[in-house]
Amino acid sequence: MPTDVRNRGSGADLDVTHVGSALRVRSRVLLLNATFEPLAALPVRRAVTLLVCDKADPVHEDPDTELTAFHSVGTTVFIPSVIRLRHFVRVPYRGRVPLTRAALMLRDRGRCGYCGDRAETIDHVIPRSRGGTHAWENCVASCAPCNHRKADRLLSEIGWTLHTPLVPPTGPHWRLLSATTELEPDWLRYLGEGAA
Numbered sequence: 076m077p078t079d080v081r082n083r084g085s086g087a088d089l090d091v092t093h094v095g096s097a098l099r100v101r102s103r104v105l106l107l108n109a110t111f112e113p114l115a116a117l118p119v120r121r122a123v124t125l126l127v128c129d130k131a132d133p134v135h136e137d138p139d140t141e142l143t144a145f146h147s148v149g150t151t152v153f154i155p156s157v158i159r160l161r162h163f164v165r166v167p168y169r170g171r172v173p174l175t176r177a178a179l180m181l182r183d184r185g186r187c188g189y190c191g192d193r194a195e196t197i198d199h200v201i202p203r204s205r206g207g208t209h210a211w212e213n214c215v216a217s218c219a220p221c222n223h224r225k226a227d228r229l230l231s232e233i234g235w236t237l238h239t240p241l242v243p244p245t246g247p248h249w250r251l252l253s254a255t256t257e258l259e260p261d262w263l264r265y266l267g268e269g270a271a
């Protein structure tokens with residue numbers, strides 16, 4: 076059953092319609108620079124604008140997930156999961172990658188840094204109550220039981236070993252990941268090393 080999403084705002088009266096037996100509705104489109112460097116996770120509406128204005132081209136269209144069609148006057152655009160700018164945009168260097176839950180989970184590959192199980196929480200290796208910072212160098216993905224068991228103790232006090240290197244990630248795709256709460260599986264191959 077098609078779901079209508081009226082998407083009104085500045086400029087043209089846009090009408091985004093989800094077609095097919097929607098398995099899921101894509102909310103973001105990965106924007107790549109002309110050099111294929113990941114730039115941003117765009118709202119669908121902005122991605123459509125770039126496509127319709129011939130500023131970007133589709134890069135990745137997966138027939139199973141292309142569920143969203145866009146209709147404006149006389150045009151229908153099937154919204155791809157990844158698009159690429161036709162012209163290179165210079166991106167200024169913006170310093171350290173912000174620490175977010177999504178980015179940390181990706182750095183640690185979703186695994187607990189103590190036992191290797193599926194991680195659900197973030198643990199401060201040196202507990203915050205003991206002066207530990209909320210920084211890449213002191214945070215690790217952790218399963219709930221390890222997080223609970225470790226509590227506010229130091230690794231040296233309980234004889235635990237950390238299996239994850241606590242390094243801040245570098246590279247443009249990490250900035251994108253920090254700004255994105257959810258990663259589309261289709262994006263991973265475009266996000267470079269460490270993302271897959």
Ligand SMILES: [Zn+2]
Binds near residue numbers: 219
């Ligand atoms: Zn664990």
